[in-house]
Amino acid sequence: MDYLLNKEYILFLSLLGIIIILFIVxxxxxxxxxxxxxxxxxxxxxxxxxxxxxxTEEELKxxxxxxxxxxDNFSNKIILKYEEELSEFIKKIEDEFIALSLLSKEERExxxxxxxxxxxxxxxxxxxxxxxxxEINSQVRNFAINAIKKGVETIEKNITxxxxxxxxxxxxxxxxxxxxxxxxxxxxxxxxxxxIDKKIYQLIGRVAKITIGHSLDLTTQEKLVMESLEKxxxxxxx
Amino acid sequence: MKKTEKxxxxxxxLKEKIITKEDLNLTLxxxxxxxxxxxxxxxxxxxxxxxxxxxxxxxxxxxxxxxxKIIAHSPDEQFSFFETLKKELNHFFLVKLEIAFEPxxxxxxxxxxxxxxxxxxxxxxxxxxNPQIVGGLIIEYQGKYLDLSLAKKIDEIIxxxxx
Numbered sequence: 001m002d003y004l005l006n007k008e009y010i011l012f013l014s015l016l017g018i019i020i021i022l023f024i025v026x027x028x029x030x031x032x033x034x035x036x037x038x039x040x041x042x043x044x045x046x047x048x049x050x051x052x053x054x055x056t057e058e059e060l061k062x063x064x065x066x067x068x069x070x071x072d073n074f075s076n077k078i079i080l081k082y083e084e085e086l087s088e089f090i091k092k093i094e095d096e097f098i099a100l101s102l103l104s105k106e107e108r109e110x111x112x113x114x115x116x117x118x119x120x121x122x123x124x125x126x127x128x129x130x131x132x133x134x135e136i137n138s139q140v141r142n143f144a145i146n147a148i149k150k151g152v153e154t155i156e157k158n159i160t161x162x163x164x165x166x167x168x169x170x171x172x173x174x175x176x177x178x179x180x181x182x183x184x185x186x187x188x189x190x191x192x193x194x195x196i197d198k199k200i201y202q203l204i205g206r207v208a209k210i211t212i213g214h215s216l217d218l219t220t221q222e223k224l225v226m227e228s229l230e231k232x233x234x235x236x237x238x
Numbered sequence: 239m240k241k242t243e244k245x246x247x248x249x250x251x252l253k254e255k256i257i258t259k260e261d262l263n264l265t266l267x268x269x270x271x272x273x274x275x276x277x278x279x280x281x282x283x284x285x286x287x288x289x290x291x292x293x294x295x296x297x298x299x300x301x302x303x304x305x306x307k308i309i310a311h312s313p314d315e316q317f318s319f320f321e322t323l324k325k326e327l328n329h330f331f332l333v334k335l336e337i338a339f340e341p342x343x344x345x346x347x348x349x350x351x352x353x354x355x356x357x358x359x360x361x362x363x364x365x366x367x368n369p370q371i372v373g374g375l376i377i378e379y380q381g382k383y384l385d386l387s388l389a390k391k392i393d394e395i396i397x398x399x400x401x
Contacts, residue, residue, distance in 0.1 A: 198400050205396040209389055213338060213372045221339045222348075224373040228386035229352055232377055237384050238357050 241308070245319065248308045249326045252299060257346045259364045262327060268292045269320050269327075272300075276313040276320075284309060284316060330362040334378035338371050338387075 216224070232238065256262050268291075275287045285300050292300070303309045309316055333353055341349075346363060353361050357379075368376075371387035378384075 201396045201399050205392050208392050209370070209372045212388060212392070213369055216338075216373050218339060218342075221337070221373055222341075222345050224388070225335075225337055225345075225349065225375050226352070228374040228377075229349070229356075231386055232384055233356055235384070237377065237382060238379065 244306060244308050245322070248299075248303055248306075249323055252323070253327070253330075253360055255295065255299075256327070256330075257343070257350050257363060259332065259362055262330065262362050264293070265296070266324060266327060268296050269324055273317060273320050276316050280313055329360060331357070331359045331380070332364055333357075333361050334364045334366070336366045336368050336371060336376035336387075338367070338369050338373050340367055341365060 252265070256265055271291050272284070272288050275291070276284070279287060283304065285297065285304055288300070289297055300309070309319055335349070346365065350361060350363060353359075353363075371389045372392065373388035374386045374391075376383070376385045376387055
C-alpha cells in the first residue's frame with residue numbers, strides 16, 4: 001500500500017515538474033515573440049513616418065502649384081479687364097473730342113467761359129488747399145523740428161550723463177593707474193638708488209684699497225703684519 | 239761638549255738660518271749635491287770638494303763644522319751626518335703668509351722668531367706677496383685660515399654701509 005502511494009507521489013511530482021518546465025518554455029517563447037512584435041511595430045512606425053513626410057511634401061507642392069496657377073489666371077483676367085476698360089475709355093475720349101470739335105463757336109466760347117470759371121474756381125480751391133497744405137506742412141514741420149529738438153536734447157542729456165559717468169569711471173581708473181605707476185616708479189627709483197649706492201660704496205672700497213695700499217710705507221706695513229699676528233694670537237688661532 | 243751635542247747644536251744653527259720654504263728647498267738641494275761628492279776624491283777635504291757648487295752661507299757653515307770637527311773625515315760618516323741633517327730639516331711646521339709688500343730678510347726673521355716663540359715649534363714660512371690685500375696678513379697654519387687683511391676690513395665697512 002505504501003509502495004503504491006510512493007509511486008503515485010513520484011508520478012505526481014514528475015507531472016508537476018513537466019508542467020513547470022512547459023510553463024517556463026512557453027513563457028520564454030512568449031517573451032521572444034513580444035520582443036519581435038515590438039521591433040516590427042517600431043519599424044512600421046518609422047516607415048509610416050517616412051511615407052507621411054513624402055506625401056505631405058508632395059501635397060504641399062501640389063497646393064503651391066495650384067495657388068500659383070490661380071494667381072496667374074486671376075492676374076491675367078484683371079489685366080485683360082483693365083485693357084478692355086482702357087480701350088473703352090480712350091474711345092469715349094475720342095468721341096467727346098469729335099463732339100467738341102463739332103460744337104458751334106458760341107457754344108465753344110460758352111464752353112470755354114465755363115471752363116475758365118471752372119478753372120478759376122479750381123485754382124481758388126487749389127490755392128486754398130495749397131494754403132491749407134502749407135499751413136499743415138508748416139505745423140508738421142514745426143512739430144517735427146520740436147520733436148527733433150526734444151529728441152536731440154534728450155540724446156544730448158543722455159550723452160552728457162553717459163560721458164560724465166564714463167569720465168568719472170575713467171578718472172577713477174586713471175587715478176588708480178597713476179597711483180600704481182607712481183608707486184612702481186618710487187619702488188624702481190629706490191631700487192636703482194640702492195644699486196647706485198652699492199656701486200658707489202664698492203667703488204669707494206676699491207679706491208680706498210688702492211689709496212691706502214699706496215699710502216702705507218714699508219714700516220707701517222711691517223707693523224700691520226706684526227699687529228695682525230698679535231691679533232691672531234688673541235683670537236687663539238695658534 | 240760631546241760630538242753628538244755638537245751635531246745637534248750645528249743642526250739647530252742651520253735650522254735657524256732657514257726662514258722660508260725656498261731656503262729649505264735650496265738647502266736640501268745643496269745637501270744632495272754635497273752627498274753626491276762625498277765618495278769622490280776621498281782624500282780632498284769636503285769644503286774644497288764642494289766650494290764651487292754650494293752657496294756662501296752653506297760654505298761658511300761647512301767650514302765651521304769642519305774646523306770644529308762636527309763633520310767626520312770618512313765619507314760614510316759624512317753621509318750619515320747629512321742624512322740625519324736632511325731628516326731633521328723635514329721636521330719644520332709650515333706657516334703660510336699672504337702679505338701686501340715684498341718683505342725684507344730681516345722682517346721675515348722677525349716674523350719667524352715671533353712665531354717660533356709663540357708656537358714653540360720649529361717653523362718655516364711660505365710667503366706670498368699680494369698687494370690686493372692692502373695691508374695686514376692672511377695666515378694659514380695646520381689647516382686653519384685667518385684673514386686679517388685691511389682689504390677685508392674695508393670690505394666689511396663697505397658691506398655695513400650698503401646694508
